[in-house]
Amino acid sequence: MSATETTGQPVPVDLGTLLTSRIRDVPDYPRAGVVFKDITPLLADAAAMTALVEALAALAVRHQVDKVVGLEARGFILAAPVAVRADVGFVPVRKAGKLPGECLSQAYALEYGTAEIEVQRDAFLPGERVLVIDDVLATGGTAEASVELVRRAGAEVAALAVLMELAFLQGRTRLETVLAGAPLEALVTV
């Protein structure tokens, strides 16, 4: 996206500013007291989505990953085009009961509930390097469970990337131990 100066020349807009401008706050959703970060305006904006996918694909390349993992459901929307752009495979981590065949499961709590996620046991070759992608890091429960699950499936978590980190919920601190030095990349922090 670009703004237009009085000269008529396009001026590049900072990525963080662009992404933030396309994420909408929805108070008291899905529960009273939660401010929900709605990414649908960003998904509907081709220029913003392109910039987001390019930034995440650059991380996949920089961290030399073999696979990109997306977390159901919003993580899928970001991770699948990133995998294509980075020319690596995509692996879905799904809510329990959705994947066929032998799966590994991990239960967890998130900002507004509890859930269980699964990955197929044969999703990775041993030691494959993986970039885990999600839209929002809130309490870190989902990210923590996914990192543990991916490791249990035999892969190495090279990095975890999120579109938006809600810093006041301290997910980054919670993830320090499980990440064990693997970087947490947040494109936007609020």
Ligand SMILES: O=P(O)(O)OC[C@H]1O[C@H](OP(=O)(O)OP(=O)(O)O)[C@H](O)[C@@H]1O
């Ligand atoms: O850091 P946490 O407190 O764990 O919260 C973050 C998670 O919450 C949302 O997922 P949700 O389970 O609502 O799934 P959705 O993508 O299917 O809407 C979001 O997409 C993250 O995965």
Ligand SMILES: Nc1ncnc2[nH]cnc12
């Ligand atoms: N506040 C929030 N907005 C969007 N997704 C979330 N997942 C967990 N907390 C969230």
